[in-house]
Amino acid sequence: MHRVALLAEELGYADVWLSDHLIIPTGARYPPSAYIYETIASMAWVAAVTNRVRIGTTVLVLPMRNPMMVAKSLASIDQMSGGRVILGTAAGWLKEEFDAIGVPFDERGPRTDEAIEILRRVWADDHISADYPVHDAHLRSMRAHPQPHGHLPIWIGGHAEVALRRATRVGDGWHGAFLSPEETSKRVARLRESRPEADFVISMRTRWDALEDDHDEILADIETYLEIGVDHLVPEPRQRTLEGYLRATEIQAELFRRAGFEMATELGGHA
Numbered sequence: 225m226h227r228v229a230l231l232a233e234e235l236g237y238a239d240v241w242l243s244d245h246l247i248i249p250t251g252a253r254y255p256p257s258a259y260i261y262e263t264i265a266s267m268a269w270v271a272a273v274t275n276r277v278r279i280g281t282t283v284l285v286l287p288m289r290n291p292m293m294v295a296k297s298l299a300s301i302d303q304m305s306g307g308r309v310i311l312g313t314a315a316g317w318l319k320e321e322f323d324a325i326g327v328p329f330d331e332r333g334p335r336t337d338e339a340i341e342i343l344r345r346v347w348a349d350d351h352i353s354a355d356y357p358v359h360d361a362h363l364r365s366m367r368a369h370p371q372p373h374g375h376l377p378i379w380i381g382g383h384a385e386v387a388l389r390r391a392t393r394v395g396d397g398w399h400g401a402f403l404s405p406e407e408t409s410k411r412v413a414r415l416r417e418s419r420p421e422a423d424f425v426i427s428m429r430t431r432w433d434a435l436e437d438d439h440d441e442i443l444a445d446i447e448t449y450l451e452i453g454v455d456h457l458v459p460e461p462r463q464r465t466l467e468g469y470l471r472a473t474e475i476q477a478e479l480f481r482r483a484g485f486e487m488a489t490e491l492g493g494h495a
Contacts, residue, residue, distance in 0.1 A: 225242075225261075225266060225269060225270055226269070226270070226273050227466065227470065228240070228466075228469060228470060228473060229270045229273065229274050229277060229279075230273060230274065231470055231473055231474070232277055232473060233274050233275065233276055233277045235473065235474065235477040235487065236477065236487025236488050237277060237473075237477065237487065237488065238277065238278060238487075238488040239277050239278035239279065239280050239310065239458075240270060240274075240277050240278075240279055240280070241279075241280045241281065241282040241312070241429070241458050242261075242263050242266050242267060242270070242279070242280070242281055242282065243255065243260060243263070243281075243282055243283075244260070244263040244281055244282075244283060244284045244285055245260050245285075245318070245321065246262075246285075246288060246321060246324075246325060247321055247324045247325070248260075248318075248321070249318075249320045249321075252318075256462075256464075257464075263281055263284055264284075264294070264297045264298065264301070267279050267281070267298075267301050267309065268301050268304070271301055271304060271305040271308060271309075272304075274305075274308075276308075276488070277308070277488075278308045278309070278310050279301075279305065279308055279309055279310070280309070280310035280311070280312050280379070280458075281310070281311055281312045281313065282312045282381070282399060282401070282429050282458060283312040283313050283314045283379075283381035283399060283401075284311060284312065284313045285313070285314065285315070285316040285321075286313045286314070286315070286335075286336050286339045286340070287315055287316060287322075287327060287331070287332040287333075287335035287336045287339060288316060288321070288322065288325055288327055289339075290359075291338075291339035291342040291343060291359065291361075292342065292346070292361070292368065294339070294343065295342065295343045295346045295347060295368060296368060296370075298311060298343075298372070298376065299346075299347060299369075299370050299371055299372045299376070300370055302372040302373050302376050303370045303371075303372065303373050305373075306373060307372065307373030307374045307376075309372070309376055310376075310377050310379060311343075311376060311377065311378045311379070312378075312379045312380075312381055312399040312427075313336070313340070313378060313379070313380065313381065314336070314380065314381035314382045314387065315332040315333055315335075315336040315382060315386075315387070316329075316332050331358070333386060334358050335358055335359070336390070337390065337394075338356050338357075338358040338359060339359070340378060340390075340394050341356070341394075342356055342359070342361070343378070344378075344394075346368040346371075347371050347372050347376060348371070350367055350369075351365045351366070351367060352365070352366050352367070352368070353365055353366075375396075377396040377397065377425075378394070378395055378396050378397075379391075379395060379396060379397035379398060379399040379425060379427060380394070380395035380397070380398055380399065381398075381399045381400065381401065383400060383401075383403065383407075383411065388411060388414055388415060391415060391419075392415060392418035392419045395424075396423070396424065396425065397424055397425030397426065397427060397456075398411070398415055398424075398425070398426050398427065399425075399427040399428075399429065399458075400426075400427065400428045400429065401428070401429040402429060402430065402431055403428065405445060405448040405449055405452055408428055408449065408452060408454060409452040409453075412426055412452050412453040412454065413453075416453065425455060425456050426453055426454050426455055426456065427454070427455075427456035427457070427458060428449060428454050428456070428457055428458070429457075429458040429459075429460060430445070430457060430458065430459050430460065431459075431460055431462065432445070432459040432460070432461070432476065433459075433461045433462045433463065433472055434459070434461065434472050434473075434475035434476040434478075434479055435461065435463060435468060435471055435472040435475060436462065436472075439475075439479060442476075442479055443479060443482060443483055446479070446480070446483045447483065450483075457480075459476050461473065461476070
């Protein structure tokens, strides 16, 4: 993780991303490996050795966690890193994972909505008095510092209508995953109906592997995504060795340059 993050920073990527699963059924087809380090701990690990890249989650399954712990952890990393955290989050999809940790799968939607409400509140207010019935949390003049370095963006993942509504209602952006440009176009149109402002980010995580995939096809996909309104891309190489992953990251950076991206040179770039 250190080597990839440092290379990404050197190459001019705007951000680096970590996925999230706590426990995986034996024989699951996805994710490809059960060996996923805990996401928030890994963010701190990456933040400690980098200086510029933002650090995002793709995506943190918020309803599987206590929102106060998430709020405290992410605000701490955001403060320590100088405001570099992006919270990509969604309600989750793997029922066996919820069953394993004792969280009702059918409650994941309400838990996600209330958790986001809690995050926003403790990141902005002090001496909080509020009740959150889904989590059975009751605050009476409570404090939860540190607060983030600045506004900590929340990008909502998920492709269903409920996720799109959540993104337009409470998100700073939408973070999709593995949809074709054609599938993405419909979602972009839906999102822009409610959130036309330029600072509402539309992001897509892709399966591009620049070490194995046809470069002209990747470039064509990039052009199409940009044409339909995607303004942030997160390629995920399929490489399972460090050297392969590093090389794919290098080649992908060159493809972004060929596509006309200006790779980031300071905090806040959009490559």
